[in-house]
Amino acid sequence: MAVKTPIYLDNAATTRCDPRVVEAMLPYFSEKFGNAGSRNHRFGWDAEDGIETAREQAARLIGADAKEVIFTSGATEGNNLAVKGAAEIYAKAPAGQQGRGHIITCTIEHKAVLDPCKRLQREGFEVTFLDPPADGVITAEMVRAAMRPDTILVSIMWANNEIGTINEVPQIGRLCHEKGVIFHTDGTQWVGKMPTDVERDCIDLLSWSGHKMYGPKGVGALYVRRRKPRVRLEALIDGGGQERGMRSGTQNVTGIIGFGKACELCLVEMEHDRERLLKLRRRLEDGLSGRMEVVQVNGHRDRRLPHIANISFGFVEGESLMMGIKDIACSSGSACTSASLEPSYVLKGLGVGDELAHSSLRLSFGRWTTEEEIDYAIESISKAVEHLRKLSPLYDLYKEGVDLSTIEWQHH
């Protein structure tokens, strides 16, 4: 079994840019290098044509009209623009006052939604942060229960980036439309991997990113519904009025061309990729659970994206586990691997328990992940866990039948 190392199993962090995408981008660096805003010469027209084609490719992927797609620098910008931009427009009271309106989101959103919501909280809006249940799925019922007469915006991610669980998006969307509330969803991990139709799924604002779907970094899109209802946003960046005035600044033409191509490819290959990724995920999860005891797959058993597996290995700390599998690139929920030195707030939010959060790996697959690589990962992770359990005082206690939660630990 010849596997080329290191193996890349961190596709939820970023994906390799598809060579077909790179090829589509190349002419726009040095031949068709114009500014799409130059309305009076060939160079500008070429750039503009390229951008409009990309806009159609992006729109087609999500069942939207091209006019409804705003290009951004990525999902962080898209989320910021959607959440802050909508709050500002639909506010019940002017800036500087309290009682500006109610927003619903959840505690395990990406920071690019959480932090804008926290900022709005300081600026006179009230925010409900829904706590997810143990399986991580936010349901329409949970959102309904949090709704108030002054609710102006709901922002719930389509699928979670750490555990891959899928929220009840069409149902939440329908609820929001029923109540006349704007619905934004962060589709970063969903769009391009799973079938998306903003009409069927009742979405008003949808942000996603190029580099999570085999496109380049630094480019993304925000879908902004134009009818039933017509959604308006306050711009965050003012200037030349590009992107229907919602996002000024010279367009990143090469990035947008690549983004469009990546959208087109995802639409064509989605069904095939999805089946394949699901098989890989099952192979990995079954393989690891079959080899070792106390292996926990985090998140809902079935309602999960095909390309993300989040697994806790009891009694073993995540960073040391990653050190033991140096030729596999992946992520961990361990505090030691995060800048904040806190364990994953997503796993904590599910009530997984801090110790299993410290013991977690996120392994995520992509278009080029092979079965051989999965088998190599199973082998390599099993060996590392075995090595670390031999070192683990917690594993000893477990083997002696001691319940770890009954011990009084000396906290630092």
Add this chain to the structure above:
Amino acid sequence: MAYSEKVVDHFQNPRNVGSFGSSSDVKTRADIGVGIVGAPECGDVMQLQLKVTADGVIEDAKFKCFGCGSAIASSSLATEWVKGRTVDEALQIKNTQIVEELALPPVKIHCSVLAEDSIRAAIEDWKKKNGIAVAEEANAH
């Protein structure tokens, strides 16, 4: 983060892994001092067991560690350093020496603190079992 060669070496070939018996066995043995510091929810637990002669010389040391690579390396190193020393000499080991030896970056200093604490806790346990007064500074951290 890149690890120093010494951390990688201790991680791959940890010294003196193990214990002198189950947690309930060693609890009653007067020649064994046990130190367990940290907590699972903090992401690190170190267990150090010292086998000490009646006149206070550390004959042997064993460790187990749940924690990151630097924590494992710090506790592995601690076992090497305490062996052959008297308990009073072992108490002189400072976390800064561990930091220096393993070239730990600032974010990993707490691993070395934990290792120093585990030495203190194990010696304290041995002293208590043998009716020796424990100095106040043993609880400095």
